[in-house]
Structures are given as C-alpha cells and as structure tokens.
Amino acid sequence: MRSKLPAAFLAAAKTLLGPKGWSQAPDKLAPCLQEWRGRWHGHTQLLALPDNSQTVAKLVELCARHQVAITPQGGNTGLVGGQIPQGELLLSTQKLNQICTVDKASMSLTASAGITLQQAANAARQAGLLFALDLASGGSATIGGAISTNAGGMGVLRYGNMREQVLGLEVVGASGQIWDGLSALRKDNTGYDLKQVFIGAEGTLGIVTAASLRLFARPKARLVAWCALDSAKNALALLGLLREQSGDQICKFELVSSFALSLALKQMPDAHPPLRQSHNWHVLVEFGLHDATSGPEQMNVALEAAMTAGLVQDVVIASSQSQANALHGLRENISAAQKGQGAVIKHDISLPLATIPEFLQTAERAICQHVPHTRICAFGHLGDGNLHYNLLQPVQMQAQAFEDNREDLTQLVYDLVAKRAGSFSAEHGIGIAKKAELHRYKSATERRMMQQIKQALDPDNRMNPRLLF
Numbered sequence: 001m002r003s004k005l006p007a008a009f010l011a012a013a014k015t016l017l018g019p020k021g022w023s024q025a026p027d028k029l030a031p032c033l034q035e036w037r038g039r040w041h042g043h044t045q046l047l048a049l050p051d052n053s054q055t056v057a058k059l060v061e062l063c064a065r066h067q068v069a070i071t072p073q074g075g076n077t078g079l080v081g082g083q084i085p086q087g088e089l090l091l092s093t094q095k096l097n098q099i100c101t102v103d104k105a106s107m108s109l110t111a112s113a114g115i116t117l118q119q120a121a122n123a124a125r126q127a128g129l130l131f132a133l134d135l136a137s138g139g140s141a142t143i144g145g146a147i148s149t150n151a152g153g154m155g156v157l158r159y160g161n162m163r164e165q166v167l168g169l170e171v172v173g174a175s176g177q178i179w180d181g182l183s184a185l186r187k188d189n190t191g192y193d194l195k196q197v198f199i200g201a202e203g204t205l206g207i208v209t210a211a212s213l214r215l216f217a218r219p220k221a222r223l224v225a226w227c228a229l230d231s232a233k234n235a236l237a238l239l240g241l242l243r244e245q246s247g248d249q250i251c252k253f254e255l256v257s258s259f260a261l262s263l264a265l266k267q268m269p270d271a272h273p274p275l276r277q278s279h280n281w282h283v284l285v286e287f288g289l290h291d292a293t294s295g296p297e298q299m300n301v302a303l304e305a306a307m308t309a310g311l312v313q314d315v316v317i318a319s320s321q322s323q324a325n326a327l328h329g330l331r332e333n334i335s336a337a338q339k340g341q342g343a344v345i346k347h348d349i350s351l352p353l354a355t356i357p358e359f360l361q362t363a364e365r366a367i368c369q370h371v372p373h374t375r376i377c378a379f380g381h382l383g384d385g386n387l388h389y390n391l392l393q394p395v396q397m398q399a400q401a402f403e404d405n406r407e408d409l410t411q412l413v414y415d416l417v418a419k420r421a422g423s424f425s426a427e428h429g430i431g432i433a434k435k436a437e438l439h440r441y442k443s444a445t446e447r448r449m450m451q452q453i454k455q456a457l458d459p460d461n462r463m464n465p466r467l468l469f
Contacts, residue, residue: 005045005089009066013046013089016058021095023047032076032092035084037339040432042084044071051095053112053170053178053209060207061176063089069462072203074145075116077137079348080431082202082467083145093144096209102127107215108167108184113144113208120213129215132159134252136332144208150200152427154252154331157383158288159216161427162199168212169195174205174458184212197453202429203464205457219251219288223299224324227306228279228314233357235283235382238311242285245302249295252286253383254331260379264330267337274327275314283382284331286324334379338390341375343399345391345406349417350426353385363416367391370412371405386426389413414441430468438468 014022023029024046033042050056063070071085073092096114103109104127111120117131117138124131134155135141141151147169151162159165168183181195198205229235232255239253256264258280265271274282289295306312318324338344351359360378367374373394380387391409393402414424414437424437439447451469454461 004087005068006066009062009068010046012062012066013048013059016062017048017050017055021049021051021055023049029090032073032090033084035079035081036077037079040081040084042071042086042090044085044088044090046089048089048091049095050091051097053096053172056091056096056207056209057172057176057178059091059176060172060174063462064175064460067460067462069465070203070207071464072144072148072207074114074142074148075137075140077135077141078145078149078431079346079428080425080433082149082429082431082464086466088465091207093142093207093209096144099123100210102129102215103184104129106184107217108212109215110168110182110184110210110212111143112210113142113147115143117141117143117146124215125218127215128218130218131165131213132216133162133165136335143211143213147199147208147211148201148203149429150427152381152384152386154254154381156381156386157253158248158251163196165214166195166199166211167214169198169208170210171198171206171208174460174463178209179206182210182212197457200429202431202467204454204467205463207463219249219290221289221292221295222251222324223287223289223296224318224327225285225299225303226274226316226318226327226330227283227285227303227312228275228277229281229283229312230279231357232281232360232382234311235281236353236357237309238283238306239353239383241306241309241311242302245305246287246299249287249289249299250285250383251288252284253381254284255378255380255382255387256282256284256331256334257376257378258282259375260334260377261330263337263341263377264333267333267340268329271326271330274316274330277314279313284327286328331379334377335388338377338392341392343393343402344377345402345409347389347391347410347413347424348386348426348428349389349413349422349424350384350386351417351420351422353382355420355422356382356385356387359416359420359422363389363413366412366416367409370409371397371402373397374402374409385422410437432466435468 093114096112375392
C-alpha cells in the first residue's frame with residue numbers, strides 16, 4: 001500500500017464525494033485522529049464522509065484502482081486502536097445516518113451504519129419495542145462500529161452480544177461490490193450465513209453500511225438494586241440464586257470492586273455512596289420484569305433470601321428512575337474515572353464463571369509480587385464472565401516506571417486467563433493493540449483459517465490492513 005495518497009486519487013475522490021462529502025480541515029480531522037483515552041494518534045490526507053451506500057461502493061472501487069488502503073471509522077469509541085488511520089484514507093460512516101424501517105410485526109429495525117446505538121434505542125422505544133445493546137458510549141458508538149467489533153456491554157447476560165442482535169447486513173466489499181443481505185428473516189438455511197463473517201471482523205473484510213437488527217418486547221417493569229458482598233465468590237452464588245428465582249429476567253449483573261467504586265465516586269462530585277458502610281465487593285443488578293404487579297415483590301423476596309443466606313451484606317433498591325440512573329452512573333463512570341490516575345494497563349478478559357473468584361485472588365498475588373502496591377481496578381459483566389481487569393500505577397511510582405512493566409504484567413494476566421480456558425479479548429476486539437496476543441494464544445490452525453478468509457475477501461489487504469495479522 002502507498003504511504004502517501006496519490007494526487008490523482010485525491011482529486012477523483014473529492015469529485016465523487018462532492019464538496020460536503022470530504023474534509024482536510026485540521027479542526028474536522030483532529031477528533032477523528034485520536035482515540036478518546038489519548039493512547040493512539042494517527043494521520044490521514046483525507047476524511048471521506050459518504051452519505052449513502054452507493055457512494056461508499058464507488059469510493060472503495062476507486063481505492064482499489066489506485067491501490068489505496070482504507071481505515072473505516074464509526075463513532076471513534078473503539079479501545080484497541082483499529083479506527084485510527086496511519087496514512088490510509090479515513091472513511092467515516094457518520095453521514096450514513098438513516099433509520100430506514102421499524103417493523104413491529106417482525107420486531108426488527110433496519111438502519112444505516114452511522115446511526116448511534118442511542119438513536120436505534122430511541123426509534124425502537126417509539127414503536128414500543130427494545131433495542132437491547134447497552135454500552136456506556138451508546139450516544140457516540142454506531143451500529144456499524146458495534147457490528148464490526150461485535151460489541152458486548154451490560155445487557156449480554158439476557159440479550160447477547162451485537163452478533164445476536166443482527167438479522168441481516170449490507171456490506172461493501174473490498175472491490176467495491178455491494179452485498180445486500182438486509183433480510184429480517186429469523187430462518188434462512190440457504191448456504192453459508194455470510195453476515196457472520198463480517199461481524200467482529202473490525203472492517204478488515206468489508207465496510208458495513210446498513211443492518212437489520214433484532215428488537216425485543218419491552219419489560220413491563222424494571223427493578224435496579226445495588227448489593228454489597230464480602231467476596232466475588234458470594235457474587236457468583238448470588239447470580240445463581242437470582243437465576244433460580246427470576247429465570248431470564250436478569251438483564252444486568254455487574255461486579256464492582258471497592259476500589260473501582262471509590263474511583264467512580266471521585267469522578268462524580270455530586271454522587272453519593274450507595275450504602276452507608278464500605279464493603280469489599282458490589283453488584284449492580286437489573287431485572288426486566290414480565291409482570292409489573294407481582295414482579296417487584298418477587299425480586300424483593302429473592303434479595304431478602306440472599307441476605308438471609310449470608311450472600312449479601314446490604315442492599316439498596318432504587319425507588320425511582322433517578323435513583324436507578326444514579327446507581328447505573330456509578331458503574332458506567334468507572335472507565336472514565338481511571339483517566340486521571342496515571343498509567344493504566346487495561347485488560348478486557350473473559351473466563352468461565354466458576355473460575356473467576358480464584359482467578360481474582362491468584363492474579364492479585366502474582367501482580368503485586370511483580371510490582372508491589374499496584375492498584376487493581378476490577379469490574380465488569382460478571383453475568384457473562386467478562387471482567388475489565390485494570391492495573392493502575394502505585395501511588396509512589398512514576399508513570400513511565402510502571403509502563404515499563406506493561407508487557408510483563410499483560411502476559412502474566414493473559415497467561416492466567418489462558419490456563420483457565422478464557423479469552424484475552426472479551427468484547428473490545430484485536431485492533432492493533434492485541435495482535436501479538438492473537439499470535440500467542442490462538443492456534444496455528446485458527447490463525448491460518450482466519451488468514452484464508454482475509455485472502456479470499458480482501459486479497460490486496462486494503463481493508464484496515466494493519467489489524468489482526
């Protein structure tokens with residue numbers, strides 16, 4: 001691939017896109033060239049802003065003729081660097097922003113890739129339905145980006161990852177052809193399920209331009225509770241008990257360590273501790289109830305049973321929507337709260353549920369033996385086995401001295417995860433951040449199969465070429 005975009009390509013691309021479909025203005029480019037935490041910075045000669053799939057296809061075809069590589073970008077909320085260009089054409093989907101249809105009969109929504117998750121949720125709500133993917137970045141994260149990274153979030157326990165929300169896709173392939181797979185069918189056994197290839201592919205096989213998405217019936221009522229516990233083992237037992245009592249009505253089950261909660265409270269000056277006393281561990285649990293009359297009482301009984309059994313030390317149940325929002329805010333602000341704490345080494349891991357309590361103890365011992373006084377910020381989606389296991393520099397250590405341990409500490413964590421049959425990337429993807437880990441922990445057979453798919457669909461390696469391999 002070229003290190004500099006050819007003048008002939010730039011002129012042709014500008015003509016194709018029209019005066020409002022591209023930018024080279026520094027103030028327009030700047031927000032697109034930095035990952036929100038400031039870890040990755042990039043550069044490009046041209047930001048492309050197509051507003052329909054046909055223009056995307058023509059632009060990709062033009063790139064193929066001029067051997068120009070493409071970095072696609074949605075809401076720029078990714079956490080592994082895959083959306084930040086390093087000289088490639090930056091193709092933004094932000095103007096692909098149409099809600100095409102909301103079909104109440106089939107309980108589906110069809111939308112362009114640049115629609116945000118919040119916009120999709122609002123459209124579903126207006127139809128009396130639920131779009132279930134729930135990310136803290138939902139006001140910025142886009143449908144296309146969530147599909148390309150197979151995003152997870154807090155609702156996976158009940159509704160699944162983004163993959164489970166996708167019924168059909170429209171994709172522009174590497175040569176500029178449009179695949180129209182925007183079916184909302186629930187059953188279609190007519191050969192390979194091609195959409196699955198593009199979900200989680202991080203834009204390396206094609207550009208998602210639109211999607212048909214699954215919608216759900218809205219719960220009749222919601223109940224949000226904040227529980228205090230002595231141990232992660234008790235949190236796991238609480239999950240089991242509540243599942244027995246509520247069936248599929250648990251929407252969210254979020255584990256929060258005491259240190260993670262303390263960071264969130266510092267980040268939010270108007271926030272208050274949810275409980276009077278401090279505790280080692282906390283769980284935010286949300287129920288989506290089938291029955292608005294008897295459901296809340298049944299869940300109250302279940303939580304009382306958990307306290308009687310000694311699993312829960314204390315609990316507060318939100319009595320209003322504002323209180324529920326405040327409890328959710330404590331969980332959702334943990335990531336942002338780490339930004340001012342110096343050097344942070346983040347891990348997005350998943351583990352078999354039964355191994356999590358022992359992993360937390362073993363990993364903490366090993367990490368503190370390697371770098372004493374490392375502050376461990378553990379939180380995440382315990383209900384589906386996904387932990388955000390983040391290491392903050394010791395208070396008395398310089399940031400660079402801690403950063404010098406990044407490789408060793410990351411391998412330590414990932415080795416412990418691998419020994420327990422877990423994953424080193426639960427929901428954030430590979431991007432450029434985890435390429436070495438993909439080669440270390442994926443089998444040669446699996447890597448070879450992935451490379452064969454890449455070669456078949458993008459033989460010239462122009463679609464997000466720096467990712468994965």
